[in-house]
Amino acid sequence: MYPSSLEKLIEQFRSLPSVGRKTAERYAMAVLEMPEEKVENFAELLQDVLHKIKRCPVCGNLTENEQCEVCSSKERDRTTICVVQQPKDVMALEKLGQYNGLYHVLHGAISTVKGVLPEDINIESLFERIDENTKEIIIATNSTLEGDTTALYLTKRLKEYENISVTRLASGLPSGGNLDYADDVTLMRAFQGRIKQ
Amino acid sequence: MYPSSLEKLIEQFRSLPSVGRKTAERYAMAVLEMPEEKVENFAELLQDVLHKIKRCPVCGNLTENEQCEVCSSKERDRTTICVVQQPKDVMALEKLGQYNGLYHVLHGAISTVKGVLPEDINIESLFERIDENTKEIIIATNSTLEGDTTALYLTKRLKEYENISVTRLASGLPSGGNLDYADDVTLMRAFQGRIKQ
Numbered sequence: 040m041y042p043s044s045l046e047k048l049i050e051q052f053r054s055l056p057s058v059g060r061k062t063a064e065r066y067a068m069a070v071l072e073m074p075e076e077k078v079e080n081f082a083e084l085l086q087d088v089l090h091k092i093k094r095c096p097v098c099g100n101l102t103e104n105e106q107c108e109v110c111s112s113k114e115r116d117r118t119t120i121c122v123v124q125q126p127k128d129v130m131a132l133e134k135l136g137q138y139n140g141l142y143h144v145l146h147g148a149i150s151t152v153k154g155v156l157p158e159d160i161n162i163e164s165l166f167e168r169i170d171e172n173t174k175e176i177i178i179a180t181n182s183t184l185e186g187d188t189t190a191l192y193l194t195k196r197l198k199e200y201e202n203i204s205v206t207r208l209a210s211g212l213p214s215g216g217n218l219d220y221a222d223d224v225t226l227m228r229a230f231q232g233r234i235k236q
Numbered sequence: 237m238y239p240s241s242l243e244k245l246i247e248q249f250r251s252l253p254s255v256g257r258k259t260a261e262r263y264a265m266a267v268l269e270m271p272e273e274k275v276e277n278f279a280e281l282l283q284d285v286l287h288k289i290k291r292c293p294v295c296g297n298l299t300e301n302e303q304c305e306v307c308s309s310k311e312r313d314r315t316t317i318c319v320v321q322q323p324k325d326v327m328a329l330e331k332l333g334q335y336n337g338l339y340h341v342l343h344g345a346i347s348t349v350k351g352v353l354p355e356d357i358n359i360e361s362l363f364e365r366i367d368e369n370t371k372e373i374i375i376a377t378n379s380t381l382e383g384d385t386t387a388l389y390l391t392k393r394l395k396e397y398e399n400i401s402v403t404r405l406a407s408g409l410p411s412g413g414n415l416d417y418a419d420d421v422t423l424m425r426a427f428q429g430r431i432k433q
Contacts, residue, residue, distance in 0.1 A: 040305070040326070040327050040330050040331075041298065041323070041327065042288070042289055042298055042299055042300040042301075043300065044281065044284040044285050044288045044289060044300060045285055045289055045298060047281050047284075048281045048282065048284075048285050051274075051277070051278050051281055054266075054270070054274070055262075055263045055266050056262050056263070056266050057262075064324055064327075065252075065253050065254075066252045066253070067285070068322070068323070068324065069251075069252050069253050070252075070282060070285060070286075071285065071289060071298070073251070075286060077248075077251070078282050078283070078285070078286045079283065079286070080248070081248050081279075081282050082278075082279040082280070082282040082283050083279070084241065084244050084245045084248055085245065085267060085275050085278050085279040085282075086275070086276065086279050087241040087244075087245075088241050088242055088245050088264070088267060088268065088275075089267075089272060089275045089276070091239070091241045092239055092241060092242055092268060101238065101239055101242060101268070102239055103239040103240065103241060104239075108237065125265070126238070126265070127261055127265065129237070130237050130238065130261075133237050134237075
């Protein structure tokens with residue numbers, strides 16, 4: 040019943056993650072309320088992103104340039120590589136301002152359920168970029184079944200590099216978390232990973 | 237830290253209703269995963285909607301044509317006008333398939349809190365289109381403070397048309413609603429509007 044171009048835009052919004060019919064309708068209506076130049080700008084940005092954004096050939100992070108900001112920076116510590124699943128994980132870690140090494144973005148995780156194999160994600164290029172300068176590889180995959188599987192796979196393959204120390208982000212109670220609200224796996228991990236005071 | 241075009245697209249997504257930073261990031265990432273022609277299509281649709289969709293000069297509903305589908309149809313009952321707040325309300329009523337009259341879309345509601353006056357919404361054109369054929373006006377504004385205010389205003393102004401019957405959608409317990417879960421206003425209205433069996 041909506042005019043056809045509007046109906047098509049609603050369908051397009053529905054293809055975004057977790058957007059149902061009602062939400063898509065709200066978004067389309069919001070577009071109708073926007074000033075003309077904003078909608079033009081929206082359309083241009085979509086095309087910009089399509090044509091400008093590519094993956095950094097070294098680490099796989101998103102960039103508009105030859106190499107990403109981190110890889111091309113001269114101030115980063117090139118002895119450490121932090122392996123993450125998604126570009127947004129790089130953002131999260133950068134926001135902390137604690138880490139000054141390099142990244143490697145897998146763009147996914149190994150999953151037996153979804154049938155994602157190591158060759159389906161950006162994993163081989165990690166081994167290709169390891170050289171005599173690499174001292175530490177921090178595995179910062181999610182603390183989920185898929186993240187764990189990927190971490191296990193990486194740990195196993197990295198064993199052959201004897202001079203590289205392989206670490207993984209600590210797993211345990213989240214800050215502010217109550218012990219009795221924690222699920223069994225979290226609690227078990229917190230227990231197993233207890234630290235001597 | 238994201239490349240600038242991506243950052244701008246995230247900001248653009250944030251301007252959609254109820255979209256925060258995290259959701260906007262997810263949407264932008266989803267765009268990056270889309271096949272090229274889909275993104276092109278998305279951009280085109282935004283511009284299509286911008287240039288093609290306009291308000292029907294008679295009822296205010298959205299249309300790509302001279303007049304909207306309902307107003308230009310020869311099969312609709314032209315004696316009844318149903319007044320709604322938004323185009324999506326027309327959709328909701330049309331889905332029922334019960335109503336065969338015309339519509340009038342206000343594109344908003346009178347609100348003392350938000351400072352929306354009758355002249356800010358599409359209300360004058362309603363009085364302009366009333367003619368000797370008009371027999372009933374159904375006020376189908378939302379059952380909210382703003383919808384009620386608008387209904388009150390309409391009822392008052394429509395009093396001068398003696399031959400027109402003015403009705404409003406019934407207010408009461410929603411179907412499947414438990415009495416003890418209903419809020420006070422709903423319960424009071426259901427009580428006041430009780431129907432003789």
